Amino acid sequence: MANEASTKTESVALDNDRKEMFKKSEHIAFYRRHKQKPGVHYCVSLESLALTEKGASLEVFEIKSQVHLLLQVRVCRESAIRVTIDEIHPVKMRYRVPDVLIEEPVYEQLRVERKGEGSVTLSWGLGQHQVRIQGTPFSLDVLCAKEVITTLNPNSRMLFETLQDPPRHDSTLNQEDPSGLWQERFGQFVDVKANGPSSVGMDFCLHGFNHVYGIPEHADRLRLKDTSGGEPYRLYNLDVFGYRTDSRLGLYGAVPLLLAHKPDRTLGLFWLNASETLVDVHYHPKDNEEDVAAPVKRSRAPIQTDVHWISESGVIDCFILAGPTPSQVLSQYAQLTGYQAFPPLWSLGYHQCRWNYEDEADVKSVDAGFDQHAIPYDVIWLDIEHTDGKRYFTWDSERFPSPVALQQHLARRKRKMVVISDPHIKVDPDWPLYCEARDGDHFVKVKDGGVYTGSCWPGDSNYLDFSCPQTRSWYARCYSLNKYKGSTDSLFVWNDMNEPSVFYGPEQTMPKSVVHRGGWEHRDLHNLYGFYQHMATVDGLMTRAGGTERPFVLTRSFFAGSQRLGAVWTGDTEATWDHLKCCIPMLLSLSLAAIAFCGADVGGFAGDPDPELLVRWYQAGALQPFFRGHADKRTKRREPWLFGEAVTARIRSAVQRRYCLLPYWYTLFHQAHTAALPPMRPLWLEFPGEQSAFSVDHEYIIGNALLACPVTAPGVKEVMVFLPGIEELWYDIDSAQAFSGDRNLAHPVTLDTVPVFQRGGTVVPRREGAGSCSADYQKLPLCLTVALDAKGCAEGMLYEDDGHSFHYRDRKTFSSHRFLMTPGSLACSRLSEDDTFVSGSSVQSVVVLGMRRKPSAVTAHTSGIQVPLTFRYREDQHLLALGGLDLGMGRDWEIRMQ
Structure with a gap:
């Protein structure tokens, strides 16, 4: 058993030699097979079409081998189209990802819209969306208002490697296997595959799109790069200490969700597969990286992005999230996999x-x-x-x-x-928790049934089988x-080191041949x-x-x-x-x-x-x-x-x-x-029609109100900030100076400042004062910063509850307030009559940015009582400041400015 000192020393040596630890695509056999794919062509038997209350199924067959697969097309409510392909008679069940979907979706009833000699078109609901399946060669179009928005298998890149029984006497396993069908080598490690080749892949054409995002986690730009002639994006959870930036190597996590965006539509592809996955992205026509923010030049070639997903095992199970707006795509995905947990x-x-x-x-x-x-x-x-x-x-x-x-x-x-x-448990027969885990059969195992032992911080360790x-x-x-x-x-x-990290393991993780409960190999569920x-x-x-x-x-x-x-x-x-x-x-x-x-x-x-x-x-x-x-x-x-x-x-x-x-x-x-709206948003999420914002990733919007541009270079005296929105106003939160949108602004900074701008038309609540922790700040009064748009209006929200329990959910103990500024009036109203939370907060001050004239009088109105207010107006800043208000959030109120 390695002692602690040697483990620490060796881990430092590991840190310095990471470049040789991790595979490139040339080392990944299943990826090579898909990229060098021979003439494998799949067809659909349109005569096999069967409709049920939950969707449609058809048989897919490969012409040469006559391998038969089952294609299922189902449509979740809220316009998410699910396409699955699996073996009809596998030698063993293939892994289907459990527990990620919050529940089995509710599916729409499909109907045949039309059927020709070579294709069948299915529709549902009001018929705005359709799925058109081409028989020979197999392809599948998703249409919206008769426009094809994405095509599956447009270039016949689909490949589905069926499971096989091991060869007799392991004769193949004892020979060199350059194709990596039954085993493959990487450095000193040999990966023996119990059922031979098992990979699946599908290509997609995203019509009219040339900006795609997502599939974290990579230390790379926001807009995914064209992978032609380079490495694909890899989704394989790895412990990569001090990782390189500008890299497509998979890091600690993997979310196989890709979003495509253009001015009038957002589309999502969710590839539900937990095995090692590689994604190639090809833009047509190709663009230069430095020109991606510019309007697309006219070209005879249609604008499209080709995306090729390749996974080592499992089944093809993908969701097309049809949007059409960014928020609808995010909502469609959240309805499948869940919403962000509400943090304390x-x-x-x-x-x-x-x-x-x-x-x-x-x-x-x-x-x-x-x-x-x-x-x-x-x-x-x-x-x-x-x-x-x-x-x-x-x-x-x-x-x-x-x-x-x-x-x-x-x-x-x-x-x-x-x-x-961490997930590793120190091998120590004198430690009761280790014994309990061992005796309870809670560790992952090797092929022969013994417990798998790897090395991590404690030295020799067994790894808990959390899939069970x-x-x-x-x-x-x-x-x-x-x-x-x-x-x-x-x-x-x-929870750290849970990729899982295994010192001296292949790519510093667990061997893919390790076995989980149910007989599943680690390769099936690594991510x-x-x-x-x-x-x-x-x-x-x-x-x-x-x-x-x-x-x-x-x-x-x-x-x-x-x-x-x-x-x-x-x-x-x-x-x-x-x-x-x-x-x-x-x-x-x-x-x-x-x-x-x-x-x-x-x-x-x-x-x-x-x-x-x-x-x-x-x-x-x-x-x-x-x-x-x-x-x-x-x-x-x-x-x-x-x-x-x-x-x-x-x-x-x-x-x-x-x-x-x-x-x-x-x-x-x-x-x-x-x-499902994230607090930290790329500009295009708030300005989906503004193409100049599509590739901006040095700044972002917090909610819909605050644009932040952190300083990320040394010795900077000035930062270039892009302010989106041709009709927008943006206010520097430090100076209250207003700037019009749709411009690049050279903004001066010192080491004491970072550029933050509040968007015109928003209201942002803040606490006034200082404290030692969040509990102290909850007791401080509120200040509202009202940033007026060009029409003199603004809107915002404040949500409150006890900050730590689930009572907001089961007892409705929360309060939600809306702040609405119209010319001459700022009103606060409760959004729900059902909530029961008694807020102890009160608004003590209001700052209005962009106030073009000094009011003659300002009064507060609450519970039928009118109170005159003192105020301060700065004409050089167009800023109105109100103080000493004491307007409790437990009731509605209004401030009128004459």
């Missing part, structure tokens, strides 16, 4: 983490440091060193002898603690207070592994709280559907300007794929940021959904007050601004939870 309010504050805080005195010292320097924060985190020899669910008795008292110390300050829990419901239930029970000694109800969880640990951990915290309190669990590895479980971060970034810059498109890609609660390690995980980079990263992180500072143990300490007062002041300002905006962030997360 405190989790939207600032989190302080390091690998590792040394002991209880260190934790208390850091906690006190935030108070001493007047920097608010909500959560302190502990990495692997807090445990007894990397045994999760334990505490190092010398470093952390009184964990309950430590958590209570933090709880008295209304703060929480998060601890790490019984294992997930057992693991969830491990979080109960009577079992997890030293834990309290203010302790929350961080689901972290999703399942995340699910089990969330279930554990839910059970611990009796189902009343919202859990918080951060995960590094994720899949489609992970949004309904909690938060995600971008993993082991480096303390470089390139990584700071790359985080923005990475987080935007995650947001488009429904992973809305996402962030990056402030300061970069690996390496030592200089003070300027650290400040700029805090400024950026404060304007992103998940806000956590984190650092490798091999770095210098970097608590915010260790770089001199000037740096501390700038970090304090950034963090305090985040806390003042918590009412707005919380409202946005409620929208994500109920309407």
Whole structure:
């Protein structure tokens, strides 16, 4: 068994040799076979068409081999078309991804619209959408208003490798297999395939589109690049320390959702497959990267994007999300895989983490440091060193002898603690939890039935089989207070290394031939592994709280559907300007794929940021959904007050601004939870018709109101900001200066500022004052910033509840208010009569931006009482400021300006 010191030393060596660890497409046999595909042509027997209440089925056959497959076409309500292809008589069942869809969709009744010699057209509902199936060669068109929006198998690139019985006496397995049908080599590793080749692939043509996005996680631009002559985008969850930017290598998570957008339509492709998947993207006509933001030049060639999905195993199971608007596509996807979990309010504050805080005195010292320097924060985190020899669910008795008292110390300050829990379990027959997992048959196994042993932080480790419901239930029970000694109800969880990471494994992960419960190979469900640990951990915290309190669990590895479980971060970034810059498109890609609660390690995980980079990263992180500072143990300490007062002041300002905006962030997360609209949005999501915004990924919009352009380069005195919308007004939140939209603005910055603009026509609620944590800020009064549009109008919302329980859902204890500004009046009204939450908030001040004339009088009207108000008007800024209002949110009110 490897000791801790050697494991740590060897892990450092691993960090320095990652480039040779990971495959390129040339090393992936199933990808090579699809790209070098011989003349395989599939046809559909139109005579085999059968209609049921749940859709249509037809037989697909390959002309040469006469292999027969079953094609099913079903239409989910809300215009999501599901196309599945599977073997009719497989030698064994093929893996179909479970648990990702929240339930089996409700399907529409299909009908035959017309049938010719070579095709059949199906429709449903009012007939606006149709599916046209061509028999020979097989292709499938999706039409909207008689226009083809996407075609499946337009270039006959479909390939479906059927499962086979192993050859007798393993004769093939003992020979070289250059095609990788039964085994393939990568470095020292040999992957033996129990059922031979099993891959599936399908090509799609997206008609009229030349901007596609999504399929995270990659350290790349927001708009996906043309992969012609280069590497495909790889979806294979891997532990890639200090990953390169501008790369299509798969990282920690995989969401096989691709979005295509053009001015009048958004389309989604959801490829439901959990095995290793590669995606090729080809734009027609091709464009130069530097010209993608310019209007498309006229060309005789039709505009289209070809997308080719190739997966190692499973079945073809894809959803076409027909939109047509961006918000409808996001909603269609959320109805399949779930909405973003509604986080507790405190989790939207600032989190302080390091690998590792040394002991209880260190934790208390850091906690006190935030108070001493007047920097608010909500959560302190502990990495692997807090445990007894990397045994999760334990505490190092010398470093952390009184964990309950430590958590209570933090709880008295209304703060929480998060601890790490990885999926590997130290092989230790003297450890009761290990014995319980072993005796309960909760570990993944090797082919001969023995338990799989890999290496990770504890040394020799076994890996929990989270794909098994019984294992997930057992693991969830491990979080109960009577079992997890030293834990309290203010302790929350961080799942790391759950790709899963295996030191010295192939590509530093688990061999694909490892066997899960039910006989499934790891190759079938690799990308689901972290999703399942995340699910089990969330279930554990839910059970611990009796189902009343919202859990918080951060995960590094994720899949489609992970949004309904909690938060995600971008993993082991480096303390470089390139990584700071790359985080923005990475987080935007995650947001488009429904992973809305996402962030990056402030300061970069690996390496030592200089003070300027650290400040700029805090400024950026404060304007992103998940806000956590984190650092490798091999770095210098970097608590915010260790770089001199000037740096501390700038970090304090950034963090305090985040806390003042918590009412707005919380409202946005409620929208994500109920309407699938991410808080962090690319410009085109808000301005879908404005092509000049389609490729912008250095800035973004928080909700619909705040445009943020973090500074991501050193020594910058000026930032180019694109302000979208030809009829829009944008207000600099620092100067109140108004700018028209549809322009590039050279905006001056100092190290104290970051460009943020409020959109005309919006109302943003903030807290006024200062506190030490989110609980303090909840007690502060509200200030409304009203930014007028060209017509003198604005609108906004405020959502409130208790901030931590599920009572908003089961008892309707919440309140939702609408702020509506029309010329001469600002009104606040409750949106629902059913809610029962009694808000303790009150609006103490209002700032109106873009007020073109000074009012002669301002009065407040509430419950039939009229009160004159004092006000201040600045003509040079066109700014009206009202103070001392004390307008409670428990009732409707109106401010009139004469």
